[in-house]
Amino acid sequence: MTKIKQEQKEWSVETSLAKGRQQKRRREAGMAYAFLLPSLLGLLLLSLLPMLISLYISLTDWVYTNGLWNWNFVGFQNFIDLWSDSWFLKSLGNTVIFTVVTVPVGIFLALVAAALIDSFCGEQTSGVVRIALYMPHICNIVATSTIWKTLYSSYGPFTNLMRALGWQDPPKFLVSYTWALPAIMLVVIWARLGYWVFLYGAAMQALPVDLYESASLDGASGLQKFRRLTIPLLTNTTFYMTVTGIISSFQVFGYVNVMTGGGPKDSTYVLVYYIYKLAFDYRRTGYASAVAVVLFVLLLLVTVVQYRHNSRKD
Amino acid sequence: MKVKRAWGVLLAMAMTAGLAAGCGGTEAEVGMPEEKAGQGDADQSGEVKDGSGEVKGGSGGGEWFGTEDGETVTLQFWGGIQPEYGYDEIERNFNEEYKDKGVQIQYNRYKNDTEGNLQLETYLMAGEEGGVDVFIGYGNKSKVAERAEAGLLYDYSGYLKEKGFDIAKELGENAATEYIFEGGEVWGLPTKFDNGAYLMINTDMFEEAGIDIPYDGWTYEEFLEAIASLTEGEGQEKVYGMCWGFDFSDSQWRAYINSVLGSNETFADDSMTTVNWEDPVWIEGLELVMETFEKGYAPTLADDIADSMTVENMFLEEKCAIFGIFSQLRLAMDTETYPHDFTTALVPFPVPDESFTEFKTQAQSNYSGDFMCIASGCQYKEAACEFARWYIQGGMNPLIKSARYPLWLGTDMDVILDYVKEVAGDSVDVTSLEYLFGTDRASYTKPSYVNPKSSELSTILWEECQDFLYGKTPTAKEAMQKAAERGNALLAE
């Protein structure tokens, strides 16, 4: 360090500063690539290539059993066909509704639950509570879907609860044209809640205590502190949840596949479910890829917008 | 800079390690004699005669199916049933019989659902490295045709000819018409015999209600009358006359209804340009289902699915007298897991009225499945062909444990029935099986169609039927019209 300083003194002040900055920048960039190397290698070899192939497949009439490289180029035909396909339009609509509801509601509930746990449970209890909330995430999806099917059955606990709450004639949720989709939304929010509470919990642990203490001294109420301090300080976590939440809501598949299989009729069709059906049941893998490209473009747009918004705030 | 290089080296090392492990894994697998034989130590009280004594090709002592330099080959055989329901025994029988002929098999179970079939197909696509030599494929002729078209299957018609295996004589005219493809290829032969247009009934309930068991078939009217008198009770205690089993399969009842249309498929004619869904038989069939709902003889579609009504929690719990899915017979045989003390019989699905007399036994819809296929990537074709032949001609008999009966006409049905009595005891009505096996399966031919759009068509049909059964479309006729419109539009594309 001292050596560098000595050298610097010998140079003219201006050039040394500029050069130094440039050099520093270049060194930092080199460093960055070194840090990124393992995941970049993985990206290029194991992730990007399959993705590019899938994107290309959307321009073909490929059937997956034909093997790679064995396809007919059909141009944008698949993308033209999409817009007159009622199953696609239904899936797209359902997916958008699904995302618009599950992400904000999920984040809101997670924030409230995390704050409640943080405020009203001691250190020991909050650990236990967090484990309880995390359970749906740990359990096998077959177990969780089966239990929810039972909860939703004609005389299942959930349906009975609705009756007790004064709903005269509750529907059979999973076979109702109107209620099947909301029923699955609820399950997904429920399944995700523990994970998000866990993340918020971890973030809240790291919040600066002194800020809260000085706010308390200024006479701020709990709710005020929550709104003025906690929420803004959790932005990084919230941003992460929003982006990944949107991506995973757009790709909801497991619960739909196990609980309703898209039914009744097409009322719970969502994009990935339809893609899956197209690719493997109907053997229209090329067309399925076209649906996936639409999904991809939508997600990319939403993410870029969010990302820019978030970066600007920083 | 140092850090960067270090990472590079580290990653390269990791990759190399991965590669090494990969190669190691493959190598270790070659020619491993299987320790699996030791596993099947559960003693079989009733070994089934495997029928190999009646083999035509003659299994003279000099046969050798291994490699030229004298090594025994092990074929990887894939199927969808748990080994303990028959394949353990099949594997043991074959390996014993062929231990000096250079070929052994090893059974692998795959799950017969979308994911499992994807797994199977992926490994078929991988060719020689895929590790699938012979497999049992499920589904229908379309499935076989799709795989054949993708080049995943081996045509073993040549071998059969050489061995003098005449499909029409061995498996029936129907099988020959259906499964010899246009150019004479054989991509997969059906192995099991069953009839999709049969119902499972609780004979004790029938007796109690004083209803004769309709071994020889019945009409919609007789069927409705019967389930009316079999239905009793209210609320949670209600016993239904019928349960359609929609939660398990939404396609089974459609198989019942079109079984009398002279076709296993949905097309109006051989050109496959239009569907036959506006046929009165379809409409009446749909109305029949609706009537059972409306009169309370059967749980409605909504109840059926919302409350997950299955053979286990309805039929075997004596909450319904008839169950709409025949393929579940194995569960009725399993009195240990599902304790019950009534007898289950198989009876034909009813026909619309007396004018359908020739269809009454549903013989025309005798359905065969479980296709024996050989992978195009199999390295030991001759050994595979030999195993396929052995399997079809009696080798598969132990599958009776999972209520699968051989299609092979050379089968001694008395032996089979004796075995059923032995494993199933009183749980299965053997008389009804005699009727089932007695149906003419040599002469009736009914080709099915191969159409790439058939799964989509099936989705359309079910969607419109749901609209009717859930009360969104007022009449069955209208529902079928809508379905036909959509189906024809899809076919016109």
Added chain:
Amino acid sequence: MAKVRAVGSNTPQKRRFRLLMVLLIGALCLIMLSPFIWMVGASLKREADVMKQGIGWFPGYWYPENYLRVLGFSGGKNYHFMRGYWNSIKVSTLSAGVAAASSCLAGYAFAKLKFKGSHALFILYLSQMMIPSQLTLIPRFVIFSEIALVNTHWALILPKIIAVNATFMMRQAFLGTSEELREAAKIDGAGEFRIFLRIMVPIIKPTLAAVFTTQFISAWNSYLDPLIFINREKLYTLPLLLDNFVTMESTQYGLMMAACCLATIPVFAVFLFGQRFFMKGLTVGAVKG
């Protein structure tokens, strides 16, 4: 440490409010735990009783048979459950380790180091999550078999080197760390890697634990990838073993739920461990001012 807690309030009104909130949290816990409770209950039932109409949480008898059968102590069939356990533990631990290490490095680069194309590259990373994995399955299979990964556990582990979700999480965590700390260390002459390892990583340890935990769980429950990339029974992970309990005709829920319960134990342990980690991390995390 409860930061949002109202300080020094002990009026009866507040106490009642507190009680109400605790009850609410208790109810929430119960709702969240219900599948687990049902799972344990079902695993102790006779097969015929599991899916009976009407919900029954626990059977009125003692029936450990399902567990004994899953573990191969009775029933005459060996499911090789312990081997599955070992495979799953191995694959999940290595997967989570690879993901945590690689994403920690990458997250740091994205959050703290300035380089050209940083934003675009990050979006490219994110975009890897946007194509449904079911569709890339066949291309991945072909590539993996080209580089001889198929039928080895590496086919499940190595791809985790690009764990986008984890990278994103780490990036967010590093963004929240103090820049002054890093600058100060720099002035003291510490190299970038040293700063990263000695100063930054300890600060975000809670997140690192979270990343490890979530990656472990997702590897643990992963079904489709192992199903396609592995077809040697010896290499099977637990979710593949569960297929043993699904026959052509029915699902044997009793056995399956017993297996699920057993499968949950290690995940539970990892979660507890991770949880303890992030508890400890909190004092360090508070350095940010």
